[in-house]
Structures are given as structure tokens and as C-alpha cells.
Amino acid sequence: MKKIAVVGSGFSGVVIAQKLAEEGYSVEVFEQRFHIGGNSYSYRDEESGVMIHKYGPHIFHTDNENAWNFMTKHTQMMPYVNRVKSTVNGQVYSLPINLHTINQFFQKALSPKEAKAFIESLSDKSIEEPRNFEEQALKFIGKDLYEAFFKGYTIKQWGLDPKELPASILKRLPVRFNYDDNYFAHKFQGMPKNGYTEVFEKALDHQNITLHFNRVFKREECTNYDHVFYSGALDAYFDYKLGRLDYRTLDFKMQREEGDFQGTAVMNYGDTNIPFTRISEHKHFAPWEEHDKTVYFEEYSRECGSDDIPYYPIRLTGKQLLLKEYIELAEMEKNITFVGRLGTYRYLDMDVTIKEAFDVADKFLTLKESETMTTFVVDPLA
Incomplete structure (x- = not known):
């Protein structure tokens, strides 16, 4: 069997790992955190019983049937409208x-x-x-x-x-001239009944997949594998040799109360005298459940430091030169594909990440024995 390394166990890595494992490849998944799922990781809070989205709210919405089918294959999706x-x-x-x-x-x-x-x-x-x-x-x-x-x-x-x-x-007119307050307009919208982590656990449950937790994958390890799919940070792969790409990171301040704090899942705060951007109350992401206690998070955005989790790439015109230089370095690598939000330095919704991961896996499976594959899914500068 050919040996494949998948770096990162978010949606990009998990979709690719499952697809290739089902095709008979030996896949090793490297995850630098203690858990699978990337920023979509969720867990059940012991004190309140509420399902927590550890890295901020994740609402699944898409028009892509394949992405929706991937979710429903691995979990029960419950109806949910984000208001x-x-x-x-x-x-x-x-x-x-x-x-x-x-x-x-x-x-x-x-x-x-x-x-x-x-x-x-x-x-x-x-x-x-x-x-x-x-x-x-x-x-x-x-x-x-x-x-x-x-x-x-x-x-x-x-x-x-x-x-x-x-x-x-701000690409489109952000106004609706009716009383529709559904935040999204996609055909498929919902929440996994048992949280997102179940999706990753089931997708990775395959005899050809080996998981490595708390493990940073190094560039020099690529030679141990026939191909590497890298969903980590693009600049981190090259050990930041040209400098760091700019990201925003998020801090979450957890609060607990009895009953109901704000009566809705997400409340934005537009006033600049309030330091946080929004409050998310996580029990409202699962309206089919009942909880006497509640957990909510104030969300603060700031510049991403070297020890922080990168969330949003800052793609300002003045920073494009550094990105272009990293892309040129990446294109010189062999037998590696950069995927996902961090690997391609783009903000991606979950469904787009899933779709692109399927596209990458399908493309890889059509390669001839002598071909190499070093590619970004789309032009990262677009």
C-alpha cells in the first residue's frame, strides 16, 4: 500500500483521509492538538450538559449536496435556522x-x-x-x-x-426587503445532533487510518510518504522563513448562569465602547435539548501572535507579496498538496472545505504513477 500523510484532522484532512483509506491507501493523520476536528471540535460540558463549540459557533449551511451528504452519512443533522x-x-x-x-x-x-x-x-x-x-x-x-x-x-x-x-x-447588498431573518439562504441548514466531533470520529474509523495526537509534522518527514496533504499553516510549513502571514485570532471568555442568558444563540454588539464582538449562548444551537443551566461566551478579536490559534487570514493588498513568495516556495515542493483554510490562506466555510477536499482526493486518485501533485485547490491570490 502507498503511504499517505494527512496533516490536520479538520474537515479537509478527515475527508481526504477517509476517501483514500477507502481506496486502499495507508493513511497517517497528524494532529498537533489533543483532539480531532480542528476548529469545528465540540464537546459536552459536564456541569451544564450543553454541547460546546470550543472554537466558536459553527452552523452548517450549504447548497452543495455532496457536502450535506457527507454530514448526514456520519451524524443525524437536526433542523436549525440561524437567527x-x-x-x-x-x-x-x-x-x-x-x-x-x-x-x-x-x-x-x-x-x-x-x-x-x-x-x-x-x-x-x-x-x-x-x-x-x-x-x-x-x-x-x-x-x-x-x-x-x-x-x-x-x-x-x-x-x-x-x-x-x-x-x-462587502460583495452584495446586505439588505432584505422582506421579514426573512434566516441568516443564511442555503438549501441545506442544520446542526449535528451529537456535535461535530462525532462526524470526525466516524469518518476516521477505518482500519487503514492511524491517528497521531499532539504531534507537529515537520517538513523533512515528507520523504517518508508517497504523498502529503497539508492543511496546516502555509508559513509554518516553511518554518516562517520569510516571515509570518497575518491572521486575526479570537479569545473566548466563558460565563455560566442558571436558566437563559440572552434568549438567542448569537448576539452581535456593534458599539465600539463594548470590547467584544458578540456573545454566543451555546444551548440555543441545540433547541431540541433542554438545560436548566447555560454557558455563554464573550468573543474578542485581536491580532494573532506566534502562540495563538489563527482564525481569519488578513488578505490586505500590502501583504500579498509575502503570500506570493510562500506560494512560489510551495510550488517547488514535490508530492505535497496544500489544502484547507490554513494551507491555502483563505477563509473557507465548512461546506466549501468539504467540497474542495473531495475534489483534491478525486484528482489525486486519477494521477498516473509518475505524476507528482503540488497544487493549491484554487488560486490563493484570487
Whole structure:
């Protein structure tokens, strides 16, 4: 059997490991943490009985049937609709901005057509081609909604003035002119009944898969395998020889209470005088369960240090040169494929990660004996 190394046991690594193991390959999975699942790891809190998303909320949503089928193959998916709220200036509103948000915020009773015309009247028509995030928002929705729901939250989340962020971040008009407060618009939406960890455990339960925990995979070990699938940080693979790529990391402050703290799973805080970006109350991610106690987390975003867990890549134009240099180094490697959020330095939803992992595994299985495969799934600079 050919020997395969998979670095990381998040969705990228687990999908690839399972697929190749089923095809007869001998797969070793290296995980530097004490658990599988990457940032999607979940566990049952002993004191409250609540299922906790250790690294922040993960709601599964997709239009990709293969990604949904992967989940339902390994767990029972329960119906779940993500209804996000936002506290601004002492008032609670629904997100994404919808007809109820507009009417409540401006103290009106507009119809959909009236609301469209009203928002259009608020937009900054002096901006023809938005140059940054702020201008894009002002062109779309005007000053009042932008400052209430986007400006402060964005400053706290990214540690940057919105004028420094590219306009492409805000790609679509973030407004619905009906009363739909479902945060996502995908065909399949849900939560794993027994948490995400069950998915990873079942996917890795194969005689051809060997797991190594608390184990950092070194570049020089690649020669021990016929091929390596690397979902760790791209710059870490090269021991940061060119410098570190920029990430934001998150800190979570856990709180416990009796009963119900906020009555919803996610509450955003757009005011800059409140240091955290949102509070997530995890028992509301499993509405089919009942708990007398509750656990909630204040979420703080900051610059990622050398000992922190990287969450969000900061893909600013000024940093693209360093990324390009790392990509050039990666393309010189042999028999290795860089995958996932960290390996390709992109923010990826879970379903996209699953889809791309299947694509990578399928491509690998079609390679001829003499071919090597060193590739990014898509152009990381796009």
C-alpha cells in the first residue's frame, strides 16, 4: 500500500483521509492538538450538559449536496435556522438587515417597495466606484445603517479602519426587503445532533487510518510518504522563513448562569465602547435539548501572535507579496498538496472545505504513477 500523510484532522484532512483509506491507501493523520476536528471540535460540558463549540459557533449551511451528504452519512443533522440579533445603542435588531430591521431602526412601517426606495434615497450617490469597505457600504445602504451595524463591528473584528479594508469584502447588498431573518439562504441548514466531533470520529474509523495526537509534522518527514496533504499553516510549513502571514485570532471568555442568558444563540454588539464582538449562548444551537443551566461566551478579536490559534487570514493588498513568495516556495515542493483554510490562506466555510477536499482526493486518485501533485485547490491570490 502507498503511504499517505494527512496533516490536520479538520474537515479537509478527515475527508481526504477517509476517501483514500477507502481506496486502499495507508493513511497517517497528524494532529498537533489533543483532539480531532480542528476548529469545528465540540464537546459536552459536564456541569451544564450543553454541547460546546470550543472554537466558536459553527452552523452548517450549504447548497452543495455532496457536502450535506457527507454530514448526514456520519451524524443525524437536526433542523436549525440561524437567527442573529444585534445590540446597537441599547436596542436589539435582527440581522441580516431586513424589512423589520429597517422599520424598527427608522421607526417606520414601510412596505418592501417603499423600503427599497427609502434605502436608495439614503445611499451615497457621490461614490461611483467604491475604493474600500466603507465606501462600498455607504454606496449600498447609507451612513446610518453602516455606522450602526457594520462600522464598529468591523473595527473590532479586524482591528482596522474600514477604509483600509477592500470593497470586495462587502460583495452584495446586505439588505432584505422582506421579514426573512434566516441568516443564511442555503438549501441545506442544520446542526449535528451529537456535535461535530462525532462526524470526525466516524469518518476516521477505518482500519487503514492511524491517528497521531499532539504531534507537529515537520517538513523533512515528507520523504517518508508517497504523498502529503497539508492543511496546516502555509508559513509554518516553511518554518516562517520569510516571515509570518497575518491572521486575526479570537479569545473566548466563558460565563455560566442558571436558566437563559440572552434568549438567542448569537448576539452581535456593534458599539465600539463594548470590547467584544458578540456573545454566543451555546444551548440555543441545540433547541431540541433542554438545560436548566447555560454557558455563554464573550468573543474578542485581536491580532494573532506566534502562540495563538489563527482564525481569519488578513488578505490586505500590502501583504500579498509575502503570500506570493510562500506560494512560489510551495510550488517547488514535490508530492505535497496544500489544502484547507490554513494551507491555502483563505477563509473557507465548512461546506466549501468539504467540497474542495473531495475534489483534491478525486484528482489525486486519477494521477498516473509518475505524476507528482503540488497544487493549491484554487488560486490563493484570487
